[in-house]
Amino acid sequence: MSPRPVDAVIAAARDFLGERISTNQALREQHSRGEDTTTPTLPDAVAFAGTTEEVSRLMTLCHQHGVPVTAFGAGTSLEGHVNPVRGGISLDLSRMTAVLEVNQEDMDCLVEPGVTRHQLNDHLRDQGLFFPVDPGSHCTIGGMCATRASGTNAVRYGTIRENVLGLEVVLADGRVIHTGGRTRKAANGYDLTRLLIGSEGTLGIITKVRLRLHGIPEAISGAVCQFPTLAACVETVIATMQAGIPVARIELLDEVQMDACIRYSKLEGFSALPTLFLEFHGSPAGVAEQAETVEAIATDMGGLGFAWTADAEARNKLWKARHDAYWACIALRPGSRGIATDVCVPISRLAEALLGAKEDILASGLTAPIVGHVGDGNFHTVILVPEDEPDALERAWALDKAIVARGLALGGTCSGEHGVGLGKREFLEQEHGIEALAVMRGIKASLDPKGILNPGKIFRN
Amino acid sequence: MSPRPVDAVIAAARDFLGERISTNQALREQHSRGEDTTTPTLPDAVAFAGTTEEVSRLMTLCHQHGVPVTAFGAGTSLEGHVNPVRGGISLDLSRMTAVLEVNQEDMDCLVEPGVTRHQLNDHLRDQGLFFPVDPGSHCTIGGMCATRASGTNAVRYGTIRENVLGLEVVLADGRVIHTGGRTRKAANGYDLTRLLIGSEGTLGIITKVRLRLHGIPEAISGAVCQFPTLAACVETVIATMQAGIPVARIELLDEVQMDACIRYSKLEGFSALPTLFLEFHGSPAGVAEQAETVEAIATDMGGLGFAWTADAEARNKLWKARHDAYWACIALRPGSRGIATDVCVPISRLAEALLGAKEDILASGLTAPIVGHVGDGNFHTVILVPEDEPDALERAWALDKAIVARGLALGGTCSGEHGVGLGKREFLEQEHGIEALAVMRGIKASLDPKGILNPGKIFRN
Incomplete structure (x- = not known):
């Protein structure tokens, strides 16, 4: 029996990662999914990168051997982004936690992808600056970029999309690129920064992020x-x-x-x-x-x-x-799992979307509180799935689908801020149309011709 | 002698464009460049599109025959974007001037690409809304999207990038896609809207734009x-x-x-x-x-x-x-041409960039007033080139280069808002690096495999 390609990668990566590439079962289980309800998949190995160069060397190997790579940050994704559905390497960037620069005059900073938003704000506090994007979890900046995250402040300060000035990214074949820059605006070629934000680890691995900061209000x-x-x-x-x-x-x-x-x-x-x-x-x-x-x-x-x-x-x-x-939702039905929906609609249709969702919830017989970033037309229901009700999960997914379908019919999107991952793939074609999705696939093929970067996400294929 | 491919396009397009596709010499001259100082190039024909379907049919023909297409709006570009350097069709969208929707509750609107910012604001005024992006010319919304324009309000309201919700775009082969949507935010796949904004007509032809609007302040x-x-x-x-x-x-x-x-x-x-x-x-x-x-x-x-x-x-x-x-600059030296520079730097380096530019101007012996959107770190010098000084143009370009070089050395960009076109191509590799530029070229090849969309722009090749 010939050795598996992933074994060749693991053996070669040991040269520069040492014990930081591991096939330990417990580690693999920790990297088998995020805070989602997908069926866990074990990666073949977990690699903890410490530098851009290590990421680049690992990607070069994986590209040579055609081994899938799924980036992993804090593991707080709700849509299955970090579930390595085709095995391969789970590339954990959570140890890259350096705040490399803070420029007070320009109100920007440069951070490694494993820095969490809490860590960054603690770091900035005595400089009178803050970073406003605040999803409800202890997520990393890299993960927030990858999933185009937002949160409660987006209505005033924008989402992560509006708060990233530039990125360092390792491409599928190990080449390193720098996108964007330090200026507040530019008209200097294709906007690779915005293309990579929200690309969910399918186009490259983010290894540095330059963020725009804001003054703490008086x-x-x-x-x-x-x-x-x-x-x-x-x-x-x-x-x-x-x-x-x-x-x-x-x-x-x-x-x-x-x-x-x-x-x-x-x-x-x-x-x-x-x-x-x-x-x-x-x-x-x-x-x-x-x-x-x-x-x-x-x-x-x-x-x-x-x-x-x-x-x-x-x-x-x-x-x-x-x-x-x-957590307050979960406490309503202890022992339940929560499935978070994430519809966003034009604000003029928010009442219809919300009141319709309420009706669907009542009809489903499930408990599903509603909470929302309503200034942006975005709301979540946390559908509680009691572990002791065998058909509850199926009813929960049906409820999720109904809420998304109404959102789309009202001119909205299936995902305001959680991303596509595995969970929202089926809605993308309806939302964008087959030709726009073909353009996205073409871009994917251009940047990742072997399809090794987070395969199985965003696109159904 | 076999007929030229462009003649086949012109003949076939006459079926649906009639007199709106023309080889009239005066029309071709009007479409030979913008408000720039590039050497004019005549297109083989000028086509005035009235609908998305016409654009799509024309692109299908041009794709079949391998004929270049250069989109043309108000012709106010300063960087040679609309100069059809490889001939073919100049596709004039300035007659597509319908404001298709205004949604007061959602503060958005849907417009055709030939709508000018002045026309739109006149249309909006009695609804208490305005569109803030204001380059210094009577430009079209389509052209502003294509060049990633901004202006004096960007410091507060953002550039066109932050004010477009979605686009309708005709691809190189005539397929029509819709990008973005009506919601203020979304995490629903690759951000094709932002990819197309600033792509300068090299990735697709913008046929509709959904804009975010703002309330007229109290x-x-x-x-x-x-x-x-x-x-x-x-x-x-x-x-x-x-x-x-x-x-x-x-x-x-x-x-x-x-x-x-x-x-x-x-x-x-x-x-x-x-x-x-x-x-x-x-x-x-x-x-x-x-x-x-x-x-x-x-x-x-x-x-x-x-x-x-x-x-x-x-x-x-x-x-x-x-x-x-x-115009005030030009009046300082009547009979001069003006070359506008467009450097943007991190705001902490603005004093250095500006004072350095002043020294360069003095050393050049030319007159070049400075004016700038300084809240964004962006400034222009209008270098006056007297027609009666034979070496003035050469000195002007040397001055432009010196100002750009300093801007790049200070962490800035060669183009804050005017775009790349022909004039800034030589600086892009230095600014982004060879690998990032290769990614951009890959995306271009993916969307426009025959290279018919505004060839010769952004990239030197």
Whole structure:
């Protein structure tokens, strides 16, 4: 029996990775999927890279031998991105955690891909700067770039797409390229940076990221407003956006999610009603003015009082509760798994999308709280799948499909921020059309002719 | 002698374009270059498309016959983009001028590529919306997308890149794709929209554009501040950006440009000194606060008074003068041609880049006022080339090269917003590296295997 190609890669990579390439069973299991509900697949080996050069040498080997490579960061993906469905190497970049540069005057920094958003913000705090993109997990910057992540601040500061100036990327055959630059804008050839952001490890391995940073605002205030109906809540969001209020965050929790958060995070003084959490950034006078304007809108729409605070502790408690929303959902049905949907629609269709999703949830008989980055028209339902209900998983997927189908019919997308991975592949053709998907495949073939980079993701083939 | 391939295209296209495909000499001359200083090249024919279907049928023919196609909009390109250097068809899209949709609630619209930014803003005005991207010419939206244009508002509202939601594009072989969508964000596969923006007609023909719009601010105020030195002027810009003031516009005019504008636009009460023009958008209290903060910064830096006004007429006069800066330059030396440089650097290096450019200009013996979108680190010099000085053009190109070389050495780009076209090709390899350029060429080959789309642009080959 001839040796497997992957064994040749492992043997050769040992020269420069030593013990950092491993076939240890427990390690392979840890790299068999992310925080998703896909069926785990073991990689043949796990490699921990420490430098760009190591990534380049490993890719050169894998390219020579035709061995699949799946990049792995914090493993927090929800769509199966890090599941190495065709085996090969799981390339773990989570040990590349250096913050290489911070340029205070230019408000940018250069980081390795394994830096987490929390680590970066801790690093930046005493320089008066922050990095705004905040998915709900302890994810890495590299992973956020790969999946085109966003979060609660995107409504004001943009997604990762708007906050990356340039990348260092190792190509499928080991060549290293640099994309973008240090300037805030450029009209200098094809935008490879934006092409790689959201490419989910299928076009190259990101080894350095230059990020745009923002000044910590002089004043921050938070607000909460509860509403008698979901419709009133959504109308307040639409009117706020149309008025051009530069809200930093505007998050919606439906009555089920609010009930879960009140219990889980011990929020006092709130009812289980549709609720908006808001945050305002600016000067002291500016944040007060923003809050007053939104309060007037909310009152018009039937809002039940508008509680706002400049107190950091009270504000942090609220946002901690918001970020713990997923765990609060799970606690509603202990022992459940959660499947997160991720539809995003034009804001004018948000009420229809949300109210339709509510109807689907009721019809499904499942529990599925709704929480959303509604300023961007993006919302999630966390569909709870009790382990002791054998048909619940099937019903959950049917519910997910129904919510996506409505989102697409309303001019939306199947993925606002979680990416395609394995879970959303089936919707892509409907969303983009067969010819646009063919263009994407052509680009994939151009950059990765042997198809070794995260095969099986984005495209069904 | 066998007929030329282009004659076969012209004959076949007559079926559906009729008189709108023409070999008229005057028309061909009008389509032989843009507002650039390249050597004009005549296309074999000029085709005026009216619909996506016509573009698709024409591309199908050109693909079959291997005939080059160069898209043409308003013809205002400064880098030779519309010069059909290999002949073939100049595909004029300027008659596709329909505003197809305006969605007030979602703040987006769908337009044909020949719509100009002026036409669109006139159309939007009574809906309380505006489109912020404003290059200094009567350019078309399609051309702005193709060249990744920006302008004076980019510091706050982003460039065209941040303001396009999706595109309809006819591929080299006539297939039609739709990219992006109607949502503010998405993580749904490769970002073809951003790939096509700035691709300068080399990857496809843009036939529809969905734009993101913005609410006309409740209050707008303008300000002007003059400084004893260029350095003090630049320091004010850097400090303003670092303080996170959301200036809508912050434009620098050096003393030569200011002198030109005072004469040309009859500005009263100003001296020929380095000057900042500013604009603030927000609530009445907000714009007042922004202006006060910038005034305090400018005063610290030695600014010579800070004149601000909420009066629309006074403000419009100033911005008209700013937009007429190019013509004011030409009027300094009547009968000159102007060559516009377009370097963009990290803002921390802006003073070096500008002061270095000033030295180069002095050494060249040429007149070259400086004007810039300095909040983005982007500035232009308009190098005046008197027609009666035979060696002036050569000296002008040497000056341009010196300014670009310094910009690149400071971590900048050779093109902030004018694009690559013919004029900046030689700098691209230095800026991106040979491997990144190879990736771009691979993508080009994937989308346009016969190389018929605007051949000779971006790449030297």
